[in-house]
Every structure is written in structure tokens, then in C-alpha cells.
Amino acid sequence: MKTVFVRQERCVGCRHCEVACALEHSEDKSLIPFILNERNSKPRIFVEVIDNYQKFPNRCRHCDPAPCMQVCPTGSLFRDEETGSVLVDYLKCISCGVCAMACPFGIIQFQKMPQLELSREVNAKCDNCIGRLDEGRIPACVEACKTSALEFGDINDLIRASRTDFTTRLVRSRGAETEVPIIPANIKAFKAVMEKISTLS
Amino acid sequence: MEGEKMTDQEIRAESERRAMDKNDQEIIRKAMDEGVETAWDRFALQQPQCGFGQLGVCCNNCSMGPCRVDPFGGKTSHGVCGANVDTIVARNLLDDLSVGAAAHSDHGREVVEVLLETAEGKSQGYQITDIEKLKVLATEYGIKTEGRDKEEIAKDLALGILEEFGTVKGKLQLAERAPAQTKEIWKKAGIMPRGIDREIVEALHRVHMGVDADYVNILLHAMRTSLSDGWGGSMAATECSDILFGTPKPITSLTNLATLSKEKVNIVLHGHNPLLSQVIVNAAEDPELKKFAKEKGAQGINLVGMCCTGNELLMRSGIPIAGSFLDQELAIATGAVEAMIVDYQCIFPSVPATAGCYHTKVITTSTKAKIIGTIYKEFNPENAIDTAKEIIKLAIENFPNRNPDRVRIPEKPMKVMAGFSEETIRKALGGTYKPLIDAIVAGTIKGCVGIVGCNNPRIKQDYGHITLAKELIKRNILVVETGCAAIACGKAGLLVPEAADMAGEGLASVCKLLGIPPVLHMGSCVDCSRILVLAANIAKELGVGIGDLPLGGAAPEWYSQKAISIGTYFVASGVYTVLGIPPKIFGSSNVLNLLADGVKGITNSAFAVEPDPVLAADLLEAEINRKRKALNI
Numbered sequence: 001m002k003t004v005f006v007r008q009e010r011c012v013g014c015r016h017c018e019v020a021c022a023l024e025h026s027e028d029k030s031l032i033p034f035i036l037n038e039r040n041s042k043p044r045i046f047v048e049v050i051d052n053y054q055k056f057p058n059r060c061r062h063c064d065p066a067p068c069m070q071v072c073p074t075g076s077l078f079r080d081e082e083t084g085s086v087l088v089d090y091l092k093c094i095s096c097g098v099c100a101m102a103c104p105f106g107i108i109q110f111q112k113m114p115q116l117e118l119s120r121e122v123n124a125k126c127d128n129c130i131g132r133l134d135e136g137r138i139p140a141c142v143e144a145c146k147t148s149a150l151e152f153g154d155i156n157d158l159i160r161a162s163r164t165d166f167t168t169r170l171v172r173s174r175g176a177e178t179e180v181p182i183i184p185a186n187i188k189a190f191k192a193v194m195e196k197i198s199t200l201s
Numbered sequence: 202m203e204g205e206k207m208t209d210q211e212i213r214a215e216s217e218r219r220a221m222d223k224n225d226q227e228i229i230r231k232a233m234d235e236g237v238e239t240a241w242d243r244f245a246l247q248q249p250q251c252g253f254g255q256l257g258v259c260c261n262n263c264s265m266g267p268c269r270v271d272p273f274g275g276k277t278s279h280g281v282c283g284a285n286v287d288t289i290v291a292r293n294l295l296d297d298l299s300v301g302a303a304a305h306s307d308h309g310r311e312v313v314e315v316l317l318e319t320a321e322g323k324s325q326g327y328q329i330t331d332i333e334k335l336k337v338l339a340t341e342y343g344i345k346t347e348g349r350d351k352e353e354i355a356k357d358l359a360l361g362i363l364e365e366f367g368t369v370k371g372k373l374q375l376a377e378r379a380p381a382q383t384k385e386i387w388k389k390a391g392i393m394p395r396g397i398d399r400e401i402v403e404a405l406h407r408v409h410m411g412v413d414a415d416y417v418n419i420l421l422h423a424m425r426t427s428l429s430d431g432w433g434g435s436m437a438a439t440e441c442s443d444i445l446f447g448t449p450k451p452i453t454s455l456t457n458l459a460t461l462s463k464e465k466v467n468i469v470l471h472g473h474n475p476l477l478s479q480v481i482v483n484a485a486e487d488p489e490l491k492k493f494a495k496e497k498g499a500q501g502i503n504l505v506g507m508c509c510t511g512n513e514l515l516m517r518s519g520i521p522i523a524g525s526f527l528d529q530e531l532a533i534a535t536g537a538v539e540a541m542i543v544d545y546q547c548i549f550p551s552v553p554a555t556a557g558c559y560h561t562k563v564i565t566t567s568t569k570a571k572i573i574g575t576i577y578k579e580f581n582p583e584n585a586i587d588t589a590k591e592i593i594k595l596a597i598e599n600f601p602n603r604n605p606d607r608v609r610i611p612e613k614p615m616k617v618m619a620g621f622s623e624e625t626i627r628k629a630l631g632g633t634y635k636p637l638i639d640a641i642v643a644g645t646i647k648g649c650v651g652i653v654g655c656n657n658p659r660i661k662q663d664y665g666h667i668t669l670a671k672e673l674i675k676r677n678i679l680v681v682e683t684g685c686a687a688i689a690c691g692k693a694g695l696l697v698p699e700a701a702d703m704a705g706e707g708l709a710s711v712c713k714l715l716g717i718p719p720v721l722h723m724g725s726c727v728d729c730s731r732i733l734v735l736a737a738n739i740a741k742e743l744g745v746g747i748g749d750l751p752l753g754g755a756a757p758e759w760y761s762q763k764a765i766s767i768g769t770y771f772v773a774s775g776v777y778t779v780l781g782i783p784p785k786i787f788g789s790s791n792v793l794n795l796l797a798d799g800v801k802g803i804t805n806s807a808f809a810v811e812p813d814p815v816l817a818a819d820l821l822e823a824e825i826n827r828k829r830k831a832l833n834i
Contacts, residue, residue, distance in 0.1 A: 010273050012252020049249035146253075146269055146277045187272050190256060190787035197659055197782070197812045 001084055004128075004142055004150055005158035006057055009181060011047065011149035013055035018043035020144035024129060027115060040114045044126040045141050046107065053194035057150060059141065060107050060126035062086045068099035068108065068125075076123070085128035093122040207233065220662040222692045224458045224611035225524070225531055231609050232534040237558045239530045240549065244658040256788030257290040263410045272788050282410050290789035291416035292408045295423045297785070298769055299404040301762035302426050304546055305727050306397045306434020307569075308474050310366055312441040315476055315582045317359035319445065320352045324582035326480045326589070329355050330447045334624070338440055342374050355444065362437050368396040375440075376432035378737050382746030383775055387428065390803050392421055392773060394429035397437075401426060416792055424773040431770030436730035442513065446479050449516035449622040449724065451629075451717070455614035456691040458528065460521035461537045463610055465503035466494050468596045469523060469532050472544035473725065475513035477566050477580040477589065478506075481542065482518050484589035490597065497600045502593065507532060508547050509684060509725035515619045516724050522617075524692070525663075525685035526760070527656040530555045536607040540596035544580070545570035547655070547761065560602035564592055617691040618698065619722035621681070623734045629715055634739045641751065642834045645707035648751030648825035649679045651723075651732045652686040653767055654759035657782055663689035665757025665781045665814050670695055672818035674719040677705035678753075678825060681735070684726040685758070695720040729767050733774060748775025748805035751828040753821035757781035757814055768808065772796075777806045777824040779817045784810070 026034045026041035034041070045059040066086045069077040076092035077099060079085070090113050100108040100123075110121040129139035137143075142152040151158055165180035183191075207215065216229040219241050232239055253259035253269040260280050261267040268280035270289060279285055284292070318324040329335060329351045336346045339354045342361040346354050365373050373394050376384070387393040394400055404426050407413035413422070443449075461467045468485075470478040484490070485502045494502050505523040506514045514520035523532050526547055532538055533552070538561045541552065545567045549555075553574030556563045565571050566580040566588070578592055630636045640646045650673050656662050666689035670680050674695075682690055690696055695703070701712035704719040712719050723731045732754075736747045743750075754771040756764050759782055771778045786792045796808045811817040 012256070012272065013249030014251040014253050014269070015249070047249055055249045055252070146275070147271050147273050148275050184272065184274060184790070186787050186790040186793050187256070189793070190783060193783045193787075193810055193812060194255075200660055200664065200812055 001155050002153060003062065003155045003158070004059060004139055004152050005155065006059070007149050007151065007181070008056050009183060010147045011055040011057055012147055013047055013049060015047045016144040016146070017045050017057055017141035017150060018047060020140040021045045021126075024132070024140035025124075040112075042109065042111050042124070044107070044109065044124060051195075051198040053191060053198055057141070058105060058107055060086065060128070061105060062126075062128060063104070067102035067104060071098045071102040073098065080130060083128060083130060083133050085130050085133070086125070087127055087130060088123045088125060090116055090118060090122045095120050095122055099123055218661065219658075220527070221664050221667060221689075222457060222662070224613070224692075225528065225662060227611050228458055228531040228534050228609070232531065235534070235558065235607075237530070237534050237555060238551070239534075239555075240527060241658050243551075255783075255785060257293045257785035257792075258286055258788035260284065260289045260293065262292070262408060270788065284414060287416040287789045287791045288414045288419070290786050290792045291419040291423075292413070294765070294784065294786055294792070295404050295419050295426070296408050297762045298423050298765045299401045299426055301764065301766035302430035302434065303401050304763050305430045305438065305766065306366070306401070308546070308727060309397075309434035309436075309438035309441070310363070311474060311476060312438050312445070313359050313362045316355055316441045316445055317363065318582045320355035320359055322352070325584050326483065326586040327445055327582065329444060331444050334440065334448055335444045338444070341377070359441070362441070365433065365437075366397045367399065371395045373397070373429065373433045375436045376428065378734060379432065379774070380737055380740040380746050383737070383740070383748065386746065386748065386775070386804055387773070390421060390424070392425040392428060394425055394433055397429050397433040400429040416789070417795065420792065420795060424769055427766045427769035428773050430766045431730055431733055431774065435727040436733070438727040439724070439730045442475055443622070446475060446517050448624050449620040450625050451618055452516070452519040452620040453616065453618050454515055454519040455521040456523070456617045456688065457611065457613075457615050458523055458531060458535060459611040459614040460505045460523050461532065461535055461610045462500075462503040463537065463608070464500040466497070466499045466501070466597050466600045467503050467505065467538045468593065469505055469507050469538050469541040470510050470514060470520075471507035471529055471541055472548060473509040473546040473727070474544045475510060475517070476582070477544060477585060478510045478514055478542070479517070480585040481589040481593065482514060482520060484586055485593055487590065490590065490593050493594065494597045494600070497597050499597065499600045502597070505532075507541075509727070510544060512619075512684065512687060512722075512725040512728070515617070516622070516722070516728075517620070521614065522688055522691065525656055525688040527658065527662045533559060533561050535610050536604065537610050539599040539603065540564055540592065542566060542592055543570070546763070548572070559607065560599060560604065562595060562599050564595065566592075615692055615694055617696040617722065618718055619687070619691075619696065621717075621721040621723050623723075623731045623738065626721070626735065627738065629717070634742045638739065638743060640707070640711055644834070645677065646679050646711060647677045647707075647822070648753065648829065649681060650753040650755060650821050650825075651729070651771070651776070652680055652682045652690075652755045652757065653684050653726065653729055653732075654756030654764045655685045655761050656689075657758045657760040659782060660758050660812065663692065663758075665812070666690055667693040667695065668814035669755055669757050669817055670720050671703060672815055673821065674700075674704040674708055676818065676822055677707040678822065679708060680720040681723050681732055682720060683722075683724050683728045683732070686756075687722040687724075690720045691722065696722050726763060726767065729771075733770070736774070736776065745832070746775055746805075749828060749832060750775070751825040751832070752776050753824050754778035755781070755817060755821065757817065772800060772806050772808055773804055775804050775806045777809070777821070779809045779811050779820050781812045781814065781817065
């Protein structure tokens, strides 16, 4: 199973993933025309921030079974079996918002789809960049992420790195004092300063 | 906050989170109630802010980019040009620092130009006020003073200083004021400033792609550029302002938003340069204008300062100061400001939008700093009084538009004592620093720290300044301040002689003896040059370098590029400096280590980053103790 894995500690909050996502889902898929054409596409990934230093890129997990699919009264949500992506049939969507209520990550957003000339706002959730996946490319958000906070690949491969970190932390002989994942000292110092600022009274 | 209205309790809690001062909190609540946007709201909307930028690893210099380096050591370790993280971080820092140095020095240039025009009789409303200082400077510049009238001397001096902006002689006269040991360090490190504009231009050259790639070399030039500001442009601004308007002497006045008046026409003078605002102060005494104010239903004209223009007016004329950087929108939100007159630097571009929520008129005056939505009245020294009167008239005409139902002015202004120029401090001590040196040697006063710099919505307004100042004076460390730091401590009641009670026993006894506060207001941000002169004169009297003295510097709430230049000329001059907000250098361990440690080997001083003001006081005290030990005291 392939997925987009989030390594929260590497997110620097640049929001490049948001820009790349909006661009990928725009008509022109190119920055300048996108800006000039009323910016008619919005990101489907959200870099959330807590206390000005903790950042997390929140994105559809393409759950299986997917709560949104289970509650959709019109069956507008469906799964692409090959990639496992949860997709939306915009014409079937009645904008009832029940999918958003069921979503465990709160990432469903409604917007107009200019490509379809629908006057109503429909569920415009992450489509895993299905078109790119079909072409053998990775999702736009992952491509845009230069710190590898977002990684695309087989979930077990991606988990393996975290597992090794976790094991290192457990096994004293491997140096349980070692903090993993290893964050460069200067970045750790910066995070500590920002955390201190956010908690000063 | 989006979409839903906050409860009164939530608004109260938020106002207390944003600012220390009760008066500020009151007006923050008013602004929030009325839906008036302020910097704090925009700061919240900007979250999350890009980590590449915060770490300094984003390079937007050329059109092959923008490039960014993965701070976690991933594949993107170089920009398209091949610059590594050290080069990118150092170049960005030099770029920021040069902007700050340019702001100070270009301000300085304008003051020197007005001095020249005044000497030539071409200006209106200016005179050569401090003849003693004029002669001191003239002597330094090798200009003959005997038997010449002040205009002749001033003309030669102004030309002499102006020449140093683009000099070919390769040195700055004012930098000669530094002690020999300090100058020796500069010469050895190759950072002796050669000209005011030159260092800035060269900095811009060096940050161009394919020029300087050695982070050490870049940072050394950053130090040289900062010295051309502190011992050049800023010092010229201070000295020539003193010659034109008088060298500050201790003066008592008031501060905080309660300095605005319910009955009078309120004019806020905001920005940095005293050239126009000082003329406005004089013009406001015009009986015609006072009469006109009465005709419009006001009881008079109330001038208040804001930011460093405010500091300049407070220092010389005792004009009350309404607040600092983060108070500019709050002053308007009182609903009682007829006009805000701005020159330049630190003016929120959104000020006309804030003013648009009330009757306030914003008047821009500098050809360098126009803002759409304001009234533009160009300031020229040739007709300064006419312009000043015109502006005051505009404010008076606006008085009937004030809506009393939307006015709220806090009740209690705070008393302040300001005006501590280097000359005044020296004269108060009897013309020599010996009494101060004796007190330091005896340990009655352990040392001295300059707290300077701005406000920053990252940290509760004034919290860093006030907490640090209180901590230091408690530990018998004398505090000198400029800029927003000084205004913060003014609002907190630290700038009055009675504040000596908050100081440690030794410092308190000295303050009480001299009748001075334990925290001395030394002026605006260009007046950080006064701190340099103070340090230089003490060092020379002792026969040591500035880096040998038990001194420290701090910028607990800095935001501006100017503060980077100030911090760097402090460190380059030998003063250990603690920053409360991290500079954008954490992406490079090499740059970080050089500035926090490596530079010690060159200047016997360094930078530290410590947001917690109590811990910052620990660092400064430890540094002061280290230097005391080295001096065997």
C-alpha cells in the first residue's frame, strides 16, 4: 500500500505543499496563469500550527475503510482500487457535509469546481494526485516538500525508518539516551528558542 | 477568532497576552471590540511562518531561484548556483544588516544636509543651537574654530561629514573616537570602516551571486558595515541633531496613551527623524494656531511623540511620548487622534487603514516614504515652518470630526525622566568618569548594560524590556536605554529617580546621590551611538579597550534590520549582546558558532540568544563578572 507519510518533526511550515496542491488542481497547473486567473483552486492539504512553532501538514489519509465513504448518502465517494485513493464523483455530491463530520482528520473542504461548471460547492478533498500517480509521478505536495516532511512510498518502507528510531530509543545498548530521529543541533536549538518565546508570559 | 465573536473575558485575556501595560491593554480591548485590525491580528493570520525564512536558508537573490536548503541535511544542500547553507545564511544576514545600516545612515545624511543648509542660511526654522558641540566636532575634524562665526564652522563641518558618506580618504573621523585598543582590533581584523555609503554598497556587491561565498569573510564585512553605521551614519545623526536642536539634558515628562488629551487637538509625531517634528514643536507655539484651535472647539494643541521621533522630542523638548512601535495603531484606536504625522522607518503601511476606522488623518512627509491613503505634505528644510504650520492647521480642522462616543483615553500617564546624553552624564559626574569608574571598581555598580531595540508581536509587548531592566538593576547593574526599550521602561515607571528603590543597594545609593533613575533614557535608536561614545570615553579614561569593560547589550524584543546593525556594531565594538528573538541564522551551525563563540577571539565579545529575560540577565551578569575578573576588580 502506497501512502503519503508525514514526518512532523521535519515540517518547517513553509506551506509550499499547499501552493503546489492548489496549483496541481487548477486549470492551468502553472503559477503565473493560476495567479492571474482568479486563483480558482484551493489547497487540499493544510499546514496547521500550534503555538507558532509546532507545525503539521494535515492531509487526507485515504482511510480504508473510509468513514467518509461509509456515511455518504449518495455514494459520491468511491475508491480507486489500483492506488487506494478515496475520490469524489462531484456530480453526485449533494454538499450535505456528512463526510466532513465523519472525517477523523477534519480535512474535507468544499469548493466550487470551475472545471465542471457546477454552481454549488462540492467536496473537494485530496485526490492523492491520481492523475500524477497514473503517470508514475508522486503527489504534488510530496514533490514540493524539500525537507522530506512529506514522503510518498510503500507504507511499510516508510514506517521502517520510524521503527528503527523507536527501537533505538528502547534498546539501551544502542544508546537509549540518543534522541531519535536525529535532528541537527542547530535546528534543535532554534526549536527550543521558539518554544521558549511561545511560552513566555 | 475567525467568524465568531470573542467574549469579553476572552478579549481581556487576549489583551493581557499581547501587552504588559494596562493602558495598552485597555485600548487593545477597544480595538478588538470595534473590530479594528492590529499587528497582533496580522501576526496570528501569518502563522505558520515559513521555517526556511526563519532559519535563513531561503535565498531569493537571483532568478535561478528562489532556492532553499533542507535544514535536516537532505538532498537539497545547495542552491542552484552551488551556494551552501553557510554562504546563504551569511549573505542573507549581511543583506538585512545593510538595510538597517542604510536606514540609520541615510537618516544621518539628511540631518547633516540640513546642518549645511542652515549654515548657508537656506533653511527655514533651524539654527545652530549647541555651539559647544559644534566646536568639539569641528576640532575633531581639524576645522579651525577660532575667530570664525558658527555658520562658517558649521558649513565646513557639514561638508566634512557629508564627504565621509562617499569618501576616498578611506576612514571615518568619528570612528577615531574609539579607544586605541578597540581600533587596533578593527585594524587587525580588517574591519575598520572606510566610508558610510561604501560599506553598504560593497555589502550589496558581495551578496550578488558569484561574489563572496566565504561565510567568515561575509560576516567580517557585516561587522565593518555595522561599524560604519554606529561610528558613522548614526553618530553623525546624533551629533548634528544635537548641534541643530541642542544636546539633551535631564528633562521630566509623561508617557503612555494617557498623554493624549480629551480636550485638545491631538497630533502624534511618529517615525525617526527630528528634522520636521522639532519644527512642528516650535510652530505649535504660534498664537494664531492656538487661536485657531480654540475656534474649532479645542482647548489647545497637544503634541505627543511615538517611536524614535518621539524619543528625539522627549529628550530635547520634553514632549510627552504616547508609546512605542506596537502603540502606533493603538494611539489611533483611542479615537482621539486628529493627525498622525510620519517621517520614516517603522511606520506600518496599514496605518491609513487603521486611521480610516476613525477620523484620524495620516500625513506622510518624506519623499522616501509615501503611503497610499495618506495626505502627502513634502518636507523641505527651505520651507519647514510653512509645512509645519500647514500640517498643524490640517489637524486642527479635523478636530470637529472627532466622535466623542468613540473616544477612550486611558486615565493615568506615567512620569518619566529622559535626556541623558553622554555629555550630560559626564557633566553630572563632574566632567570625568572617575566617580563612575570608582563605583564600578568598588563594586557598588557592577557594570552597565544597554537595552535597546523594538517591539515584536512574537513576545508580549514590553515584557522583555521591563523584566530584563528590573533584573539588572536589582543586581546593581546600571541600565542605559534607547528606542522602544526606553519607552517600555518609561511606561513601567523605571525612568524616574524613585525607581532607585527597585535597584540593588549599591546602584540605588549612587542613583539617590545623583538624583537619577537606575535606567537612563539615552535617546532614539540612532542614539545608540551615544552609548558607544559613553563606552569609549570610560575605556579611554581607564586606558583599556571597550571590549575590556564590564558592559553588555541586549535587544529583548527586536524586529527590525536596524537592530541587526546595532547588535553587530555593539559586538564588533566589544560589547557582548543578548538577543531575545532569534536572528535568521539558525540554519547554519557555522554562522551560529562564529557569532556566538568564534567572534570572541576577535572582539572579546559575542552574541547570545535568550528569550527569557531573567536568564538573559544571568548571561549578562556572568559576562560582566568575567570582564571584572579580567580587570582584576
